[in-house]
Amino acid sequence: MSEEDSERILVWGAGAIGGTIGAYLLRDGSDVTFVDVAADHVQAIVERGLSITGPFGEFKVAAPAVTPDTLEGQWDTILLCTKAQHTAEAAKTLAPHLKPGGVVVSIQNGLNPLIINDHISPQQVLGSFVNFGADYLEPGVVHYGGRGVVVIGEQNGEITERARQLHAMLSHFEPDAILSPNVFGYLWSKLAYGALLFATAVTNDSIADALAQPGDRALYTELGREVMRVALAHGVTPEAFNGFDPAAFLPSAGDAAAQQSLDGMVAFNRRSAKTHSGIWRDLAVRKRRTEVDAQLGWVVHFGEQHGVPTPLTAKLVELIHQIEDGTRELGRENLTELRALMLQEQA
Incomplete structure (x- = not known):
């Protein structure tokens, strides 16, 4: 060329x-x-x-x-x-x-x-x-x-x-x-960040406002960790970008590291004139199918392949499909279901 x-x-x-x-x-x-x-x-x-x-x-x-x-x-x-x-x-x-x-x-x-x-x-x-x-x-x-x-x-x-x-x-x-x-390292990190964005998109909050909610941060952290567990099992070395630090979502990382990375993502998104994700626009404005299967579907697929459970990711895919189909409304109560599943899995 x-x-x-x-x-x-x-x-x-x-x-x-x-x-x-x-x-x-x-x-x-x-x-x-x-x-x-x-x-x-x-x-x-x-x-x-x-x-x-x-x-x-x-x-x-x-x-x-x-x-x-x-x-x-x-x-x-x-x-x-x-x-x-x-x-x-x-x-x-x-x-x-x-x-x-x-x-x-x-x-x-x-x-x-x-x-x-x-x-x-x-x-x-x-x-x-x-x-x-x-x-x-x-x-x-x-x-x-x-x-x-x-x-x-x-x-x-x-x-x-x-x-x-x-x-x-x-x-x-x-x-x-x-x-x-290591372009695939970036793409896998975007899958983890994308999981967080899909979770913000089931509410009507902006990306920054959603990620800043103290009561939801444990949920966002565990979503990120699910994806990182699959990435590691798949032999991927994830890369950091724009406040998302994959090391902060590794299974061995402490909650303080995840909090710091979430703070970084909030700060990055506060600087953008684009307040809501394209996912939210697809659901709330354009009323069309999202990329959920083509993004989070990879996580569930490779999780099954490597024997790594991905219950939160799979549930989030289900919630997105229900919103796409018109059987579920956007709202913060959707995160309540994800949080209940997380607590059930951790019990």
Whole structure:
């Protein structure tokens, strides 16, 4: 992959993540084409451009945008930025548009390179981890609310020249982007942090307000520990980011360490203009399915594989599905059920 090739980019999924990154790359001179399944969003980008709003400045970019069924051509660099539950379908659909020797970068939540590998040669798939705050507001408009860690790396941990080039590309969006030999360590840590976010999302509290609740911190701590137990059993070395310290949620860690990490996450989220998680927006605002199976489902799956119990994670998945189905309301009483299960398991 040459430097010239790396500047011609196909962004598959132009929502919160893909829209924000793609707009910044385009503004800095890259040749970006957007693909999205939402025809109204595509039409808005074509007619009016893609607008980025938020505390880091407002700007608009003009770029080609199409739906997958009308896309023509091939690219050396494809950034896959869809919701995690759409990964398999997106990977199958984009495969014909990937040049021989080209690369797909999964810029998503979850362990999605493992899914993409089933449809595209693993040698052409890189992993990425992002934790910045952004929301799709309406067709043609994305809100970029808070900076966060951006990481990229080869699945096998090798520091390759193409990984260096892609890291340099992402640095146009996030100057402190990290090129890591352990991208899966970040992705597993995001699963643990994600478990906490899913728990905050069953309430109507903001992320920071929820994580700051003294009475709920034992629950958040045990949720994090469940994921870390599975990660360790799976041979993963988790990585710290944006206040989340995986060492604080290891089975051997004391409660004081977990309290300190939770304080760090509260402080990080207080600085963001994005107050609630995308999970909460999916449930409360957009009324659509969340990424719960594509994120926490991995924890339950590998927990079963390694014989590590994950009762809280499994219960949280159940609660989220009930809210998605309209049989359960958002509210703090949902945490009461999780807390009761935790006490039962600890008895």
